Amino acid sequence: MNVVASFLLLKLAGKDPKAADITALISSTGGEADEAKVELLMKEIEGKDVEELLKEGKDKLKSVSMGGGGGGGGVAAPAAAAAGAPPAAVKEEKEEEADLGGAMDMFGGGGDGY
Numbered sequence: 001m002n003v004v005a006s007f008l009l010l011k012l013a014g015k016d017p018k019a020a021d022i023t024a025l026i027s028s029t030g031g032e033a034d035e036a037k038v039e040l041l042m043k044e045i046e047g048k049d050v051e052e053l054l055k056e057g058k059d060k061l062k063s064v065s066m067g068g069g070g071g072g073g074g075v076a077a078p079a080a081a082a083a084g085a086p087p088a089a090v091k092e093e094k095e096e097e098a099d100l101g102g103a104m105d106m107f108g109g110g111g112d113g114y
Contacts (some may be wrong), residue, residue: 002026003037011050018042 006025010017010056026033045053 003030003033003041004031007041007045045110 003022003026005018007023010021010025015021019035019042022038022041023033023035
């Protein structure tokens with residue numbers, strides 16, 4: 001995916017990307033380009049208009065179902081509650097507050113002279 005992204009980034013910059021340009025861009029970001037994928041991309045798009053390829057791809061995506069079917073059903077009631085048993089008492093636990101000892105200065109400056 002980084003090969004295609006690099007190609008498109010170079011194209012957006014107004015360049016006509018070559019395999020060496022893509023490899024150089026990926027390397028400049030600390031990545032390692034897969035030469036086989038770079039060569040395959042260059043072979044696949046040779047002689048084609050990238051703008052037209054993007055438009056065709058966008059049109060194909062229109063027919064893809066993106067899901068989004070509703071959420072799951074509700075949780076079933078516990079068996080005891082269904083049988084009419086009284087609900088168990090809920091025990092509340094009190095949270096303890098931690099004393100940070102004035103260590104709330106994120107940057108360690110303490111406010112003096114900064």
